[in-house]
Every structure is written in C-alpha cells, then in structure tokens.
Amino acid sequence: MTETAEKKERYIEIAVSRAEDRADTEESLSELSRLLETAGGECVYKVIQQLERPVAATYIGSGKIEELRSFIDAFEADGVISDDELTPAQLGNLEAELHVKVIDRTMLILDIFARHAVSREGKIQVEMAQLSYKSSRLSGSAGKAMSRLGGGIGTRGPGETKLETDRRRIRNRIASLRKELRVMKKNRENTRKSREKNGIPVFAIVGYTNAGKSTLLNALTGSDVLSEDALFATLDPTTRRLELENGLTVLLTDTVGFISKLPHDLIDAFHSTLEEAGYADYIIHVVDSSDQRAEKNMQVVRETLSELGISGKPIITVFNKSDKGGGPRPLSDRVADITLRASARTGEGLDTLRDAIKRVVTEDMELVSRVFSYTQVADLERLRDRGRIVKEDYQEDGIHVEALVRK
Numbered sequence: 409m410t411e412t413a414e415k416k417e418r419y420i421e422i423a424v425s426r427a428e429d430r431a432d433t434e435e436s437l438s439e440l441s442r443l444l445e446t447a448g449g450e451c452v453y454k455v456i457q458q459l460e461r462p463v464a465a466t467y468i469g470s471g472k473i474e475e476l477r478s479f480i481d482a483f484e485a486d487g488v489i490s491d492d493e494l495t496p497a498q499l500g501n502l503e504a505e506l507h508v509k510v511i512d513r514t515m516l517i518l519d520i521f522a523r524h525a526v527s528r529e530g531k532i533q534v535e536m537a538q539l540s541y542k543s544s545r546l547s548g549s550a551g552k553a554m555s556r557l558g559g560g561i562g563t564r565g566p567g568e569t570k571l572e573t574d575r576r577r578i579r580n581r582i583a584s585l586r587k588e589l590r591v592m593k594k595n596r597e598n599t600r601k602s603r604e605k606n607g608i609p610v611f612a613i614v615g616y617t618n619a620g621k622s623t624l625l626n627a628l629t630g631s632d633v634l635s636e637d638a639l640f641a642t643l644d645p646t647t648r649r650l651e652l653e654n655g656l657t658v659l660l661t662d663t664v665g666f667i668s669k670l671p672h673d674l675i676d677a678f679h680s681t682l683e684e685a686g687y688a689d690y691i692i693h694v695v696d697s698s699d700q701r702a703e704k705n706m707q708v709v710r711e712t713l714s715e716l717g718i719s720g721k722p723i724i725t726v727f728n729k730s731d732k733g734g735g736p737r738p739l740s741d742r743v744a745d746i747t748l749r750a751s752a753r754t755g756e757g758l759d760t761l762r763d764a765i766k767r768v769v770t771e772d773m774e775l776v777s778r779v780f781s782y783t784q785v786a787d788l789e790r791l792r793d794r795g796r797i798v799k800e801d802y803q804e805d806g807i808h809v810e811a812l813v814r815k
Contacts, residue, residue, distance in 0.1 A: 417449040423491040424462045440491050447520050452483040467498045473505050496545040529592050536585050543578045609769050610659045612688035616705035617665030619696040620728040624752040625662045645684045652766050655796040666712045686718045693725045698732035722768045726750050773812040780807040
C-alpha cells in the first residue's frame with residue numbers, strides 16, 4: 409500500500425493598504441500565511457493594492473481583479489483569501505468575478521478554531537461564532553437561491569422564504585447553544601467559588617498565539633497540555649497546581665491565544681473562556697521574544713485585555729523563547745510589575761519565574777498568629793492550603809501557629 413499526502417489548497421493572499429502602512433500590511437500577510445499553514449493550506453502569491461480604503465463593492469479595484477485572474481491561472485490557485493474581513497457584497501462580487509473560492513481572515517480563523525476545539529464548550533463556542541458570522545452574510549451570499557420559496561406540496565404561497573427560514577434556524581440554534589453555555593458557565597463559576605473558598609492564588613497565562621503559553625505551563629507544573637509550534641494549538645482553558653519551594657501553592661490557568669484582527673464574533677463566543685483571565689488574581693504575560701513583531705503583539709494582548717475589562721492586576725511579563733534569539737533587543741514592558749527572560753523549552757529562567765511568582769504572592773500576604781485546639785486540626789490543614797506556615801509549636805493549650813495568609 410502507498411500513502412499519499414493530502415493535497416494542500418493553494419491560495420493567493422490579497423490586501424489593501426495605504427503607502428505609509430505597507431510594512432505593517434506585509435507583516436500581517438506573513439501572519440496570514442502562517443494561519444493558512446495551520447489550516448492545511450499554503451500561500452502561493454501575495455497581492456497588495458495601494459488604496460486609501462477598500463473598494464466598497466469588490467474590496468480591490470477592477471484593474472487588480474484582472475491581474476488577479478492571471479495570477480490564479482499562473483499559480484493554479486484554488487482560491488483567494490483577504491487579509492481583512494469582507495462584506496457580503498464584496499465576497500459575492502469577488503467570487504463572481506474570479507470564479508474561485510473567496511474567503512477572508514475571519515473565515516480562516518474560524519476554520520482553525522473548528523479544527524482545534526476539543527471540549528464540548530470549545531465546540532459550542534466555535535459553532536456560535538460560525539453561525540453569527542454566517543447569519544450576517546445570508547442576505548448577500550446566495551442571491552436568488554436564498555430568496556426562493558421551498559418547493560413541493562405545502563410550501564406554495566406567501567410562506568417563509570428560504571432566507572427567512574435559514575435565519576430563523578440560525579437564531580434558534582444560537583439560542584440553544586447559549587442556553588447550553590449558560591449551564592457550563594454556572595459550573596465554571598462554581599469551580600471558581602471553590603477556588604476562592606480555598607484561597608489559592610490564581611495566575612492566568614495570557615499572550616499572543618504561539619508565544620509558548622502551554623509549553624510554559626507544562627514546564628512549570630510537569631503537566632502534558634498539548635503544545636505545538638502552531639497558531640491556536642490549544643483553545644480550552646487548562647488549570648494546573650504549582651507547588652512553590654516555600655510551601656505556597658498557586659494555580660496556573662492557560663488561556664486561548666490572542667491575535668491581531670481577532671474577529672468580534674470569536675471574542676463574544678469565547679468570552680466565558682477569556683474571562684478566566686478576569687477572575688485570576690495575577691497575570692503572566694508570555695511574549696515570543698524571538699518574534700520581530702513582539703512589541704506589536706504585546707500591544708494586541710494589552711488591547712484585548714482592556715476590551716475584556718481586565719485591568720489593575722499585578723503582571724509578570726515573561727520574554728519566552730530566549731534560546732531562539734533573532735528578536736528585537738532589548739525588550740521591555742512598561743505596564744508589567746516584573747519582567748524576565750526565559751525559555752520554556754530549555755528551562756532557562758524558570759527558577760527566576762518561580763521566584764517572581766512567589767514574590768508577588770508573598771507581597772499580597774500578611775503574617776497572622778493563631779492558637780488552634782487539638783480538635784481543630786482540619787482548620788489548621790485548611791490554613792496550610794491557603795497560606796504558608798512559618799512557625800508551628802505544639803503546646804498544652806493547643807497548636808501555636810504563625811502563618812502568611814492572603815490579605
């Protein structure tokens with residue numbers, strides 16, 4: 409028997425840019441190429457048209473469309489992908505002009521999320537985002553076919569058009585999914601309340617996609633969360649315990665990666681996942697220090713956190729992948745309380761990170777003294793979980809304890 413590799417879909421990338429923004433557009437297209445690779449496709453050519461703004465009807469001008477036809481033939485492209493989100497009219501008109509599949513950045517990211525969703529919650533969130541995106545494009549995507557009445561007995565007359573039926577079905581499906589997500593959100597809130605009751609500090613690991621968040625979580629806790637050198641390798645939040653040398657225990661929660669031009673449908677759908685960062689006590693911001701766009705990626709993360717209403721938390725910024733080199737030097741984060749360099753892959757700097765975690769938690773604690781009777785051993789054990797026992801002295805009247813606990 410012989411195995412044949414699945415044929416990669418070949419795409420030409422297109423973008424509209426002002427002259428002064430061309431460098432940023434080229435960087436964005438490079439990221440789009442990586443997204444394509446993650447989805448199993450490949451970029452065979454890139455086209456940038458210099459315009460003040462996209463053409464309302466076709467995104468790019470008529471002259472560029474003519475050029476694009478010749479490029480499609482020359483490179484035997486299966487389709488065209490836009491770096492910006494296309495309107496329903498632009499999508500339909502480009503397909504009519506080019507006679508190949510036309511997709512945009514949002515559709516591509518949704519496809520990647522659909523491929524990588526593992527948990528039930530992740531799959532529901534992806535489906536909701538896809539349905540929301542599709543719903544806004546029903547009117548412009550199928551023309552006459554969408555406005556036809558259904559055929560056959562019982563469907564004649566002034567009943568619902570296919571378009572109206574499709575919209576109703578999507579609305580009903582979204583409502584059903586939201587109901588299911590509400591149940592999952594309630595379970596997540598119960599889990600959070602349990603954590604708060606235990607008093608264990610929680611760190612949310614955030615960062616641009618493929619910065620190495622899952623690899624860092626694995627390196628610190630010895631867990632085996634999926635980590636790949638690919639965009640959006642993991643979507644579902646994962647929480648693991650980290651035992652520190654001074655007897656403190658913290659929880660580390662890995663979150664979905666951020667990306668520039670993250671579709672609002674995705675932000676809305678994944679809000680319950682992204683809000684894990686909002687409920688955390690501290691933020692660990694992981695940055696790929698080998699990426700030439702590190703500074704811009706950091707800004708995207710800051711803006712996304714701000715959009716989610718997450719602010720005022722102590723931040724440790726980890727410039728990861730220090731073993732790779734090649735990135736801009738020096739890197740700094742003006743909003744972080746602590747910055748450090750590390751490599752989750754080689755282990756370099758991880759002890760420094762553990763010390764930083766210990767430091768920010770300890771600064772948020774106070775020393776208390778308490779005498780426990782010998783019948784209150786369960787309370788003493790709860791204190792061990794919530795803080796760090798500094799002194800423990802067994803005397804006749806009980807157990808004399810000095811401990812650091814969170815303020």
